[in-house]
Structure formats: structure tokens, C-alpha cells
Amino acid sequence: MASGNSLAGKVAIVTGASSGIGKATGLALAKAGVKVALAARRIDKLQEVAKQISENGGVSICVETDVTKRDQIKVLVHETITQLGPVDILVNNAGLWYYSLMQNQMEDLWEEQIDVNIKGLTNCAAAVLDGMIKQGSGHVVNMSSDSGKKGFPGLAVYTGTKFYVEGFSQTLRQEVCKFGIRVTCIQPGDVTVEDREKTHPDPRVC
């Protein structure tokens, strides 16, 4: 992920590290010798991940972060630099989705997906850029989806957010490659994650 052959000793921020793909990424990076800043809103879940990392001899910190809040993202980057060192890798993973047809008019859920998947991802990338430009290296890994390549009924807004991730990543890559910064966009298909059971109380969300 970062430049060079080895990840050992690098510093990474992983957003959405409290569960699912972000948790698995945090564990895998730590296993490869990366010092990891685990970020999400559920601090108790982050602490469980950090415990697993330290039991396996890895290094991590937990920073309670809501990626929709720019001031919290700034604290996340500051704590990472202060406690672990300059940021080499950002895994911009925090994201959420709801299956609901547009005709159901779930405005609040549209907004939540836009705030996290678009604004959160953008602000996290922006927050590490200065440091990466100064050090002349870095890797921003943005989590898109198969929904970033084609539409799926029931996922109009989510699909729109992931098309944004694709466009944003392509453009950012063109802007920052001259500084030695890489930008990668990942499109997982369906990945089973423990927290994504059908628990939404509103029957219009399936």
C-alpha cells in the first residue's frame, strides 16, 4: 500500500475501524507492522480491536471520531502524528448504506449517507494532504464499492455516493501524483460484516 516494499514501521489511519472491512484492514495492517490509528464513533469497539492488535504484538491507538465533524478529523490526524508519527496511509473506509426505494422518501437516510460517504471521505483525505505533500509520499485508499461502477435498485443515493468516490479519487490522483502521493480506489462486492443485520426499525428500510 505505501511506497517501498515493506509496510513495517509505516503509520496508517483507518476510518470505520470499529467493524467490518475497516476492522479487518486495521488488524491486517497491524500484523504487517504498521502503526495504526483506529477511528470510528464506537470507542468500545475500537478498544476491542486495539486489544486484539496489542495481543498480537502490534501498535495502535484509538481515536473516537465522527467523520462528519471536521474538528474531530483534525484531532484524529493530530493525535496520530503526535502519538505514532507522520501519516503514510489513510484508509478512507467509513461508510454506510440503506436499502430503500427512492419513492419511500427517506430524506434523513439520504443525508446521512451523503454526509458520511461523501463529505466524511473528502474531509479525511483533505486533512492528511498537507502532511503527505510536505513529506513527498503517502497513500490515500478510498473505499468505493461495486455500487461505484453500476446502479442497484434500492441503493440510488448510496450508489451516487460511491460514484462520487470514484470521480473524487480519479481527480485527486491526477492532482497529487506529482507530490509522490498515491490514490487508490477499492470496489468490494458483497462482503458479509457482523454489524449489518436487518436491524433498522423503519419497515421502509430493508
Ligand SMILES: NC(=O)C1=CN([C@@H]2O[C@H](COP(=O)(O)OP(=O)(O)OC[C@H]3O[C@@H](n4cnc5c(N)ncnc54)[C@H](OP(=O)(O)O)[C@@H]3O)[C@@H](O)[C@H]2O)C=CC1
Ligand atoms: N460490506 C459490503 O458488502 C461492502 C462494503 N463497502 C464499503 O466498505 C466500507 C465499510 O463498510 P462495512 O465494513 O461493510 O460495514 P460496517 O457497517 O461493518 O462498517 C462501517 C464502519 O463505518 C463507521 N462509520 C459509520 N458512520 C461513521 C461516522 N459518521 N464516523 C466515523 N465512522 C463511521 C462505523 O463505525 P461506527 O459506527 O463505530 O462509527 C463502522 O466502523 C463502507 O464504505 C462501505 O460502503 C463496499 C462494498 C461492499
Ligand SMILES: CC(=O)[C@H](N)C(=O)O
Ligand atoms: C450495499 C451493497 O450491496 C454493495 N455491494 C455495497 O455494500 O457497497
